[in-house]
Amino acid sequence: MTDIAAVSTDLSASMQYTPGFFSKKHKADPIARVQMIREGVSPEDLKTTVKEMGVPKEKFFSWLNLPRTTTNRRLKANQALPAEQSERVIGLQRLIGQVENMVYESGVITGFNSARWLAAWLEQPLPALDNASPAVYMDTMEGIEMVSTLLAQTQSGAYA
Numbered sequence: 001m002t003d004i005a006a007v008s009t010d011l012s013a014s015m016q017y018t019p020g021f022f023s024k025k026h027k028a029d030p031i032a033r034v035q036m037i038r039e040g041v042s043p044e045d046l047k048t049t050v051k052e053m054g055v056p057k058e059k060f061f062s063w064l065n066l067p068r069t070t071t072n073r074r075l076k077a078n079q080a081l082p083a084e085q086s087e088r089v090i091g092l093q094r095l096i097g098q099v100e101n102m103v104y105e106s107g108v109i110t111g112f113n114s115a116r117w118l119a120a121w122l123e124q125p126l127p128a129l130d131n132a133s134p135a136v137y138m139d140t141m142e143g144i145e146m147v148s149t150l151l152a153q154t155q156s157g158a159y160a
Contacts, residue, residue: 021048022114023104025090026097033090040080041089047075049093052115063122064088065139091144098148102155126150 028036050060061068066085074081081089100114122135128150129137137143 022052022093022097023100024097025093026095026101033094036090037083037087039086040082041086042080043075043078045093046071046081046089049089049096049115052096052113053119054113054116055119063135063138064092087141088139088144091141092138095144095148095151098151102151105155122147128153 025033025036050057053060057072058068060066061071064085065088066081071081071085080086096115096118099118103112103114122138123133125131125133134147134150137147
């Protein structure tokens with residue numbers, strides 16, 4: 001398991017981070033989230049998420065099972081993603097917000113990039129997932145919820 005505080009030092013200097021963008025997604029009430037999903041993730045929000053995570057766009061698309069060609073076409077045409085794809089992107093954005101909130105509650109917010117930390121953590125094999133990485137579960141909402149639960153358990157010390 002990758003320690004949040006240890007990774008923050010390595011990743012914080014690499015990118016300016018805008019606190020709040022992801023936290024707002026995480027804290028949004030269910031009605032607001034449904035509206036966000038229905039409206040679709042804008043190309044700007046998708047690009048921001050990929051950039052903040054510091055991963056290649058293709059890896060991001062693979063994690064969320066976003067069709068590469070169609071998604072790139074939508075980005076180029078400045079079109080929002082359809083609801084079923086937006087739901088997974090917003091799910092990932094909520095995870096980043098969850099980490100952001102966890103770090104804030106721990107009192108370690110200066111220079112910490114939650115998006116970069118989550119990107120690195122998603123790639124780590126975890127015993128709780130039979131040594132699979134959380135990234136392999138990001139293509140479904142059930143998987144995203146499972147990853148969210150693991151993050152919460154990590155914060156509370158109840159990690160299995």
